[in-house]
Amino acid sequence: MSRPRSGTLIVKTDYSLDVVLRDQLRYLAGTPLAPVRTASDDSGRLERVRQREGVETHVLSLERDPAPATDLRTLAQLIRLMRDVRPYRVIYGTPKATLLGGIAAWVCRVPVRIQILHCLRLETTTGILRRFLLETERLAIRLATHTVAVSNGLRDRLGELGVDVSGVDVIGKGSVVGVDRDRAGTIGSDQVLRAAQRERVGADDDEVVVGFVGRVTRDKGIEELVRAVAALRDVGTRARLVLVGQDEGVDDLADDVRAALDAPWVTRAGNLADPAEVFAAFDVFCLPSYREGLPTVVLEAWATGVPVVATSCTGIVDLVEHGATGLLVEPHDDRALAAALHRMIDDEALRDRVRANAFTEVDEHFDRVGVWERCARYFLDAQPARRARKT
Template identity: 45%
Template sequence: MTSPHTSMPPAVAAGKRSPRRVAVLGASGFVGGAVVKALADQGDLAVPIRAPRLSVQSSDVSLEVAARDDVVALLAAELSGCDAVVNAAGVPDASSTDALDLLAANAVLVGMCAKACSVAGVPRFVQVSSAVVQGNAPTLDESDAVLAFSAYSKSKIAGEVVASLHNPGELVIYRPPSVHAPDRRITGALARIARSPLASVVQPVDSPTPQALLDNVAAAVAYLTREEAPVGVVIHPWEGLTTHSLLTYLGARRIRVLPRAVARTVISAVRFAGHGYAPLGPHARRLEMLWFGQAQAPSALTAAGWTPPVGPEGWSALGQAVRRPSGAARPRLSPQAKVGRRARDESSVVYAVTVPSVAYSFLRGQLAYLRGRGWAVTLACSPGRGLDAVREREGVEVVELATARDIDVARDLRALVQWILLLRRVRPMVLNASTPKAALLALLAGRLTRVPVRIYLVRGLRLESESGLRRKVLTMMERISSWSATHVVAVSPSLSDELCKLRLTAGHVPIVIASGSSNGVDCERVARGVAAVDRQAQRRSLGVADDAYVVAFVGRVRRDKGVHELCAAMRHPELSTAVLVTQGDVEDDQAEAALSTLGERHIHLGWRDDIYEILALADVLALPTHREGFPNVVLEAAAASLPVVTTTATGAIDSVQDGVTGLVVPTGDAEALAQALSRLALDPTARRRMGAQAEVRARQEFSGEVIWEALEDLYCQAGATRPRGVTPALHEAVDR
């Protein structure tokens, strides 16, 4: 540790009074440097002291301080003769998760400074702590009440405790709030938010928010080194900012007011994710401060007669500084010169789905149909298997936008920003978003960027198979998606009823297109594909006898698709010779284990580009699902004249007419499922009759053209302009 040169303050040079010697640790830092200047401005002599670099091996702060008496002695020698000491050193990164590094800089160093002050006989020690120690307390005050919510806040709390233990003199624990200056990273981040569509608050918009200008913080610290200044815990006085005025000062042109419930849900989700990914913890608190603010009790500084030297004009100047570099005037661009902006195409639509398999299976032909009708169509989806096929088949612009299916706050926030940028570039008239995560992020971005028509197409409810906290989070996600939309479309009548029952629609009345389904089925395509398969040859290639009773299952192999009940049913004595053939990705180890109990009577085909082969070799399709929106595979089976056994689950119950196009059994009832499959196994005539009826229903009620035309009508009724186009040769577009 060395003591650099000191400078004589102007007030002293003029002979006005004898200066007080004030040692400043961290004098080269953000706050410390400003404190040195403030001390000089008030006529005191700042003595910069270089803080020792520390590394600790344990979280026992007192033990670590006690082990460094030699360093404390050296520090005491440098502090000798000073009237006060300010410790502005430490690690300021609130998002850091390195607990030991934080404790070393923000607690052990504090204890050493306090101890050195006591040894050197320095009468006053000012520790620059942080308001973060009180977390989300309703009101910041000068009590000993603290709330640790992150590694950073814990280190600051430990610093306050150890300072009290080792300094018996005049101890000042100063707790400044968020400190702002033009080159401050957090200030720049807030300014970017203020100028973006994310600028938002909740009611009441005049909630106080604890923010401070760097010059005011430095002046407060300098004042606290005086003999007449208060001691103990001291908070920074409120500088008069509200959640709304802070964003306004930093450049917000339009500030949205979010529902409190939505804001609380987002914060809870970020905080929950922070348990698994620690760096997210502080971000939850920052969002809370941005939206809700925090009240402050009166400060001891105010009671002592001190007021911040820089008033509202300082915040105005700060806003101007962060909005343009070096005071340069902002150039005005002509509309032609604005980069990345274009007039909104009244006949443009962006589709949002989470994974390629959804686009591959549930948007087949729909995108090509709209493109052929003259619409400008963009599909945004995570990269993955099948996406290139969709791009080639549909002939539309495809944007790869990575979105996690499960809750992953860091990736989700990244995806939200990407969605905002995409929608600002494309400027669509219509946004059609489906699947939970893509819908949540795309619709929220759509609302923020003011896309006129935002359709939440609900394909199903994941929350139906969840419980506890996860169900609550999924419920709030659904409500946020509906709140962000202008229209809610349910793919089946029973799903519409469930949405209303669970109050998930944010006041919207769900729309059901035709008899249901999101895309319908091209019966001719399926019939041609199945007819092209040699049934007997396909069976022989799999080792299945020509006269075997084959049950088909198509879909993701997981528990909530009813795989466990299906395996139990297949073990029923009346189905002892039946063969189960499954097709789809295995997503559940337990489900895979259950299938293995069938031995050679189970054949798994894995992922295939189509389902023609499995439909051709099967006698019946089983879909014992626990939840659906509207199962498209049932329509494809119907187009192949195949009867279906499904359940009373949401969505599934709408896909089969019980006793007419197939059989419906109670959800989760393996015995009833076994009886239904056995009934069809023993009655080939009933199988053929139901299959024929299913095909008639699919052609009459669920053709793709019916669904696509109804969706196009919805887009136009909602405000889009129908393009002047020519209907393409649909089958050519779909079969490519």
Template identity: 40%
Template structure:
């Protein structure tokens, strides 16, 4: 049987979908549509799946989006796929509509978070309506966490009959062999950053934007830094929201304790160097980065929002606080700083849970099992 996955960015494939695609390819003929130029490829899929370039841009562009819709509809009619499966909102809307027009019998979309959660007014309504339309066009939908599925049900976006979650959540799981404790890497990264080996490091790793709560984290850390002179805040990731000036201003009084690194090709190295992972986000589909940190043996401080509550087992693998609550976030930072033994215990339990429930092999197998149930 023929399966086609559709994404807008090839980075989605290389970052999240390699293992699921490899697993699906053991039982099905798999193609991947991505926003690539003609003749380009995705090296990680060589010999595994056929890569089909179609221009699907992330930003709204009516003329180009109509062209992409036409191209996909023609492709789906010619290729006669049994399944079309889309990931990310823009690819989902165009691919589900094209598959519906082409008569593809099984149409799946996976939700990985809702941008509209933090929006207001007409823009929120528009984005939410797009998610609803995707669900209407699809025959089945997935959410990458149980709490996200419940949110989508409560908001009337999906129905209980058509929606489900793979395994315990996550779109891809975590590579346990890659994300793990590593004393040598820990020592090297700390030496490169000028952080003493025995000091406490709070890590944020991800895109620096407002919805990730990075400014809240900076405010909270600045409020406790004087009381914890051996504590450090390490920020790793591209400055997507142009927040560096604001971050510098917020942490001016503790600048020597704050370290910033741009995009990291090896995020696992910084997780190995840290003691506590921080994700004070306002919205997440599933906290994959939290599970990666857990696999590295470090506990999390995160916000009590849908998606994240599936990644952090409160009081067992980390601590949760309300979003936008600086005082509560500070209290969590202090609790982790004051009790090294508990911090280590939470980290050990987090690693065990990541290994048991969220390994990339477990999640990829769940993809294959889901397809087999649908198609047999």
């Protein structure tokens, strides 16, 4: 007789486990979802995750980009793991983890298969690749017993693309991780930390620091961001651009942008083990993406007290209300972005207003403890039969 199924297996990247799900894994392990196990790649983070979160970790050969031989090996690893540990539910997110995790869980007949839809990569693709990615989204939803979109806008956009979203849920006002409001508030009010972080990124006392946290790639609007900050400097603003995140496409950027990235007024900090403290160095946070799901980095900026300038793309418009909790411009428009940054830097009353409104939004909807509680209830209530959408 087979052993009874129990517990939860979470399939993610090791970066997500270490940074995005920091402390949340430990919280989930203290609920009836336990035992909580994880499966991910390992770039050197998993031992820290295991010790800090107190969960069992398993290593996969997981790569972000398509790699058929590696992907088949990863799928076999997942099937063996699920047959060995026999989880009652599997939770998976990110494009690669979603497809491979969903197939493995379906093959192994895991009763509850929860897909977390974080973004739509296909929004910035065309042609055959776009059609292929659209079909993988449809397949992922069919393989899952439950699909959770991290924002209403993301779910609506998927529906506009022709996918049946009648069974796609959004928990609360969106997000499945939230933000540590108390820690971020402490970071934002610590002047000693601010001075140390500004020194770390090479900012002089009289420089305005425009910060970005995310993948350094075209889809994140890096070209427009670099050109916008350069435009600020051309009109006399002593602005420094600080880019925090992994290089995932600098070589594909335009020649003028690649050249500017080597300028003395640009700091490329790379990946940080814990990027939360670097927000203390920022005067404005800018996210000029072409697509998002519901960006946690905006929540981090809000909770730290950093005003936000961003683009009106999917996911961001679910968070930022223009003029109330930040400023929005259309994607791909570096002139409008420069103007919005200039306005935010020069208008103290605007900065004060958006800080206050943004912190209220975090306090009411996105503090991590409340988000974790709502997610845990959803995961526990999820039954093998697909349920109707709830909001």
